[in-house]
Amino acid sequence: MKSKNLFVFSTLVILSVLLGACSSTIYSSTGWHGLTAGTDTAYLAAGAQVYAVDLNTGSEKWRYPAKANAKIAFYANPVLTSDGQLIVPSYDHKLYSLNPATGSENWIFTGSKNRLIGSPLATDKMIYQPSADDHIYAVDLTGKQVWVQQTDGPIWAKPATDPNCGCVYVASMDHMVYSFDATTGKQLWKSEDLGGALVSSPVVSTEGILYVGTFGKEMIALDATNGSIRWRFTTQDWVWSGPALESTALYFGDLSGYLYALNASDGTTVWRIQPQKSIVDTPIVLGDKLYFTTEADTLFIVSTAGDIVSSKVIGGIIYSSPVVAGDTVLVAPTGFTAILVALNLDGNQKWTYTPAK
């Protein structure tokens, strides 16, 4: 009889382990790596730890926390502030301020009630952190909350700002864009329902036009002063990629893998190409070239005229936007041995970084 009890008990334990394997408390497969770079260091938010990697050699400078903690998960792009802090949001609802030189903690903001999935916007006075608890938190540079405002949905997109308006633009998954006073948090305007969730960061032009992509298969231009719609452009699929604005052109991708170049003033198509799989990241414009990655595993370099200049297979799956630091292009693949790959501007590999266990 004892052996039967043991059998029942072991069967139930195995079943619980199997089901537990799908546990949502394990963050390892829920996001992709976040990346930013200073003058000589790349900062990579890669799940349980944040890594600082030397840009010249690819060697690790520090990691935070020193020992991985399964309850913490860093996936948003870290942000460097003007007063020398590294701000890193986490899925444990907390916002961490670290010393970029040493990785030591400055402060931790604990006001959010849900995951911090999006990157913060940092100005010289304030940090604006979006949260999946539907709120946008304005925190001063010492980590104290100044104001908080609510939308009707989770906020994953990094907010945008325009120095001339003294406001913060917030794209929410409730399908609307909000403008808040940067100092007081007072709501200035709210757009109409744009027909789909907004997860990418909006971009503002010097002419006062705000561009945002939606899950309603559209790129929409809004008047930044009142949120009224200037023009709409229909895409093939959901737009996750944030637009990159350069001069008069707007560049972005969609989940069908199309990369679009639009005329920013009226939303007419300049060109579109479909190099490979889904495009989730925001393209980087450098001179007359665009750098972007596709879900497949590849970094593409495309001319601003729409011709593919070169492509480099990196490996794994790539959702994170590439980052350009000086003459180095950084790519952070997911599900690959190396979590950071450095290339020169022509796409030739310089070094890779794989964290030691």
Place this chain on the structure above:
Amino acid sequence: MWNTFILSPMVNVLIWIYNFFFHNFGLAIIIFTILIRLITYPLTGQQLKSQKKMQELQGSKKWQEIQKKYKDDKEKLAQEQMKIYKEMGINPLGSCLPLLIQFPIMIGLYQSITLAMASAPIQLLNLSRDIYSFIPASQLIPLNSKFLWMNLGLPEISSPNALIIAGFAVPIMTIIVVVTTYLQSKLMTPPANPGDQGAQMSKMMNLYMPILMGWIAYSLASGLALYFIISNVLGVVQYAIMGNVHWGNLLPKRKVASAK
């Protein structure tokens, strides 16, 4: 294969129900659970029939006799048991198989709840590929995951509005899951025949199962805990309709003094 035949249909049905019933995901899970119970009703019926037949068989004189006769020859005993099964048209796995079929449904439901809730980027990206074209996904996403005090895509204690007492989040749903699972197993366990070895096994199951279900409800998305509770209650109702609820099991048992 799993995604195409189990996960995708489940997610789409869930979202379709959500679209029709007030854009409330909690309500969608409840309706979906009722639907799953209706679909698996014939399986449960078959399970119950097999269980009853087996119960009758194990209480029969013939069965008891061969147990005694071949107690030292396991191989022969197994052969004789199989012979009786054949004679009486009983499938020994008949009561077990429907239960096993429900496991993939449970795992699929868990996955479909977390996928539909899409509380992280990769889940949302996967969801965008799993939704059928006739569902107006762009208008519905993100789904409203708030139900009572819970965020259905997160474990109950991680929900922003979890009940906090003395600084600790109280897992109310987990407690209800443990209680309803225990009650369900007690009410559905038939009275044991004398010398029935399976009774000891059932006793162990009645003890371990609520703990296991409670642990799952505690650590995974609270939407799954909601499914467990509704499913347990419906299970008891279904057995009651079939006239197989053993209310007497809830009463404390008196110890019968053994005759010397």
